[in-house]
Amino acid sequence: EVQLVESGGGLVQPGGSLRLSCAASGFTFSSYSMNWVRQAPGKGLEWVSYISSSSSIIYYADSVKGRFTISRDNAKNSLYLQMDSLRDEDTAVYYCARVRYWGQGTLVTVSS
Amino acid sequence: SYVLTQPPSVSVAPGQTARISCAGDNIGSKSVLWYQQKPGQAPVVVVYDDSDRPSGIPERFSGSNSGNTATLTISRVEAGDEADYYCQVWDNGSDHPWVFGGGTKLTVL
Numbered sequence: 001e002v003q004l005v006e007s008g009g010g011l012v013q014p015g016g017s018l019r020l021s022c023a024a025s026g027f028t029f030s031s032y033s034m035n036w037v038r039q040a041p042g043k044g045l046e047w048v049s050y051i052s053s054s055s056s057i058i059y060y061a062d063s064v065k066g067r068f069t070i071s072r073d074n075a076k077n078s079l080y081l082q083m084d085s086l087r088d089e090d091t092a093v094y095y096c097a098r099v100r101y102w103g104q105g106t107l108v109t110v111s112s
Numbered sequence: 113s114y115v116l117t118q119p120p121s122v123s124v125a126p127g128q129t130a131r132i133s134c135a136g137d138n139i140g141s142k143s144v145l146w147y148q149q150k151p152g153q154a155p156v157v158v159v160y161d162d163s164d165r166p167s168g169i170p171e172r173f174s175g176s177n178s179g180n181t182a183t184l185t186i187s188r189v190e191a192g193d194e195a196d197y198y199c200q201v202w203d204n205g206s207d208h209p210w211v212f213g214g215g216t217k218l219t220v221l
Contacts, residue, residue, distance in 0.1 A: 059209060102155055
């Protein structure tokens, strides 16, 4: 069974940093590209970042480019999102997602 | 970048058929997924590759995709189908590869 479990969310002040993790199981993690998707309270889904299976191709949404860094460790079946210079508008549930499979999400709240 | 447009809301009586559209430029050339999201829960795929259903999804959920519009059809709507529905495509070759529609709130009257 495919499982994606996010962790690392929490309350952080504007300008602060947070690192999200996603533990993958039930499939060959190293064979799949991965994504982070977020959903602000009461809003729709917003794609955040993409990383290819070998980490050779990385993309970011314009709203996070230069502040967020996606990475993965195929040996540990793990996906990461380093979030720096956080803003109020980054407040959202962050989901780790593979094609057709999503985690349950982790809440990031940016507030003073 | 590629844009997908959904109606903000659709209302239907129980037992009737709901149709939710997703418009995009030549979307018929792309593979479409549909997600169902209930309050406080993660999105769940109900249709992928335009018209395939994951195991466990009722046959009442079906999808089609042609030209500039993809459609999610829910037959014999039940109260439990009330949720937000999102379409998504893979924009191959783009630096914004995952594109979502704005979402449609399905209300069961």
